[in-house]
Amino acid sequence: MGVEEAFLSLDELRVRFSDTVTIGPVSLTIARGEILALLGPSGSGKTTLLRMLAGFERPDGGTVRIEGEDVTAVPPARRRVGMVFQHYALFPHLDVGENVAFGLHGKGKAGRGRGEIVAEVLSLVDLAGFERRKVQELSGGQQQRVALARALAPAPRVLALDEPLSNLDPSLRERTRRELRQLIKRIGITAVFVTHEQEEAFDLGDRVAVLSAGRLNQVGTPEDLYERPANLFVGTFVGRANVLRGAAARALGATDGEVILVRPEQLRFGAGAGERSGLNGVVAERRYTGAAAFFQVDLEAGERVEVEAEPRAARVGDRVCIVAVRTLRLADRQGEV
Numbered sequence: 001m002g003v004e005e006a007f008l009s010l011d012e013l014r015v016r017f018s019d020t021v022t023i024g025p026v027s028l029t030i031a032r033g034e035i036l037a038l039l040g041p042s043g044s045g046k047t048t049l050l051r052m053l054a055g056f057e058r059p060d061g062g063t064v065r066i067e068g069e070d071v072t073a074v075p076p077a078r079r080r081v082g083m084v085f086q087h088y089a090l091f092p093h094l095d096v097g098e099n100v101a102f103g104l105h106g107k108g109k110a111g112r113g114r115g116e117i118v119a120e121v122l123s124l125v126d127l128a129g130f131e132r133r134k135v136q137e138l139s140g141g142q143q144q145r146v147a148l149a150r151a152l153a154p155a156p157r158v159l160a161l162d163e164p165l166s167n168l169d170p171s172l173r174e175r176t177r178r179e180l181r182q183l184i185k186r187i188g189i190t191a192v193f194v195t196h197e198q199e200e201a202f203d204l205g206d207r208v209a210v211l212s213a214g215r216l217n218q219v220g221t222p223e224d225l226y227e228r229p230a231n232l233f234v235g236t237f238v239g240r241a242n243v244l245r246g247a248a249a250r251a252l253g254a255t256d257g258e259v260i261l262v263r264p265e266q267l268r269f270g271a272g273a274g275e276r277s278g279l280n281g282v283v284a285e286r287r288y289t290g291a292a293a294f295f296q297v298d299l300e301a302g303e304r305v306e307v308e309a310e311p312r313a314a315r316v317g318d319r320v321c322i323v324a325v326r327t328l329r330l331a332d333r334q335g336e337v
Contacts, residue, residue, distance in 0.1 A: 006065075007032035007190050008158055013052055013062035023048050023214035025062060035184055035191045037205030039198065041237070045214040046194045047162055053192060054081045054160045066157050082151030082189075086163040088143050090135045096122070096146055097131030103150040121149040124187060140168045141176045148180075152187070159184065161193035165200060177203045198238050210234050226263075232330050235261045240306065242267070245332065248279055248301040252327055261328040264294060264308035270321035278321040281305075283314045297322060 006029035014024030023045035030036050038046040051057040053064055055076035063072045071079050082103075090099050100118045115131075122128055125145040135143060144164060151159060164180065165173050181204050184191050195201050201208045202222040209219045210233075218230040229235035236243060244252065244260040252260045270278040284304070285296035293311040297320060298304050307322060314320055 006030065007034075007067060008053075008192070009063075009065045010049070010053065011063045011065070013049070013059050013064065015048065015052065015057065015060045021214070024059075026211075026216045027062075028209060028216070028219065030190060030192065032190055033185075033188050035181065035193070035204060035206045037201035037208045038192065038194045038211060039196070039201040039205075039208050039238075040211035041196055043213075044211040046196075046211050049211070050160050050162055050192060050194050053158070054083050055079045056083075080154070080157045082154065082156030082159045084144075084147050084151050084159070084161040084164055086166055088147040088167070090143060090146060090150075092135060094135070095131065096127070096133045096135060096138070099135060099146055100131075100149045100153055103153045117153055118149075121152045124152065125149045125183060141172055141179075144168070144176070144180075145183075148183070152189075157190070159189045159191040161191065163194055163196070165195075173200070174203070180204065210237065212237070229261070229328065229330070232259065232261070232333060235328065235330060240264050242305040244303060244305070246301065246303070248299055248303050248305075251279060251301070252324055254329055257332055258329045259332045260324075261330055262305075262324050262326070264306045266326045267305065267307040267309075267322050267324055269307065269309060269313050270323040278323040279305075280319070280321050283316050283318045283320060286314070286316050 008030040010026055010028045012025040012027055014022065014026070016022045026049060038049060040046045048057055052059050055074065059072065063070055065071065066079065091102065094102065097118050100121060101114045104114050104117060118131060122130055125148050127142065127145055127149065135146060138146065165177055168176055177200055193204060207219060207221055208225055210217045210225065212233050218225060218234045225234060225238045229238065235241055240263060242262050242264065244262070249258065249260040254260050279299050279301065281297040281299040283295050284298045287294045288311055292308050295307045295309060295314055296304055297307055305322065
């Protein structure tokens with residue numbers, strides 16, 4: 001993405017907490033109206049990065065620019081970044097309308113009354129008429145939308161969301177994240193959100209930035225990350241993956257210093273044990289999931305792989321030959337690209 005296209009940019013952003021804990025330098029450019037997911041395990045630095053964007057953490061170096069304006073030293077209240085916190089931070093003693101109006105700091109915008117703005121943003125999040133409801137009466141998904149309405153009320157330039165779905169029951173997450181994406185796209189606001197769940201990042205994000213140990217590993221579409229991981233960390237963190245070293249990897253074309261990464265759906269059972277182009281082994285476990293099953297196979301080479309196949313493709317104890325339909329050869333190391 002060219003600099004002229006960047007609506008939001010982080011340039012060499014970094015912060016040090018101790019001699020051993022450092023985040024960055026991280027550089028990212030985000031287009032107007034784009035949804036970017038910051039994906040990584042706990043402690044990878046994604047929430048700190050989001051807080052530096054919003055102004056709640058001061059970086060030790062680097063810059064944050066929104067619409068070309070350097071806001072690195074601008075306090076949070078003047079950055080026009082709407083923040084949705086992980087636990088929503090709704091006030092139980094205030095009703096829905098009062099919670100939403102709280103973000104207006106006592107005044108309307110451009111001469112409009114607070115009530116008019118509250119009604120407008122509640123309508124945007126499909127909660128029209130909820131002004132007098134108590135927040136305790138709302139479902140988890142509705143409380144999330146109230147938090148979103150409060151963040152939108154001051155007309156922010158960027159929406160920042162920290163683990164926005166973590167408080168929802170698993171059964172509600174899939175539906176809610178799709179509704180959230182549709183809502184953000186309908187509003188047209190540029191959004192950055194933090195998650196540690198790959199499925200959530202893939203469902204919500206136009207692009208995904210993968211972080212580990214404070215470093216940026218790869219930025220790309222979900223398809224890029226899954227099909228063309230930049231390194232071993234991304235390949236194993238995003239999606240299910242078999243990592244083969246040694247004799248099994250060499251049999252599939254790896255050279256010294258390389259591993260073979262292959263997804264379970266990219267493996268199939270061959271014609272039978274002894275097939276020259278495959279890997280021989282014994283089925284150790286089978287997990288049925290409905291349309292498919294996942295088979296754990298112990299290879300003669302001493303490694304275990306997972307194969308996704310039709311449920312009746314094999315039984316526990318069968319001697320099988322596994323053939324790779326597609327593989328990735330990666331450097332045998334983790335880390336930043």
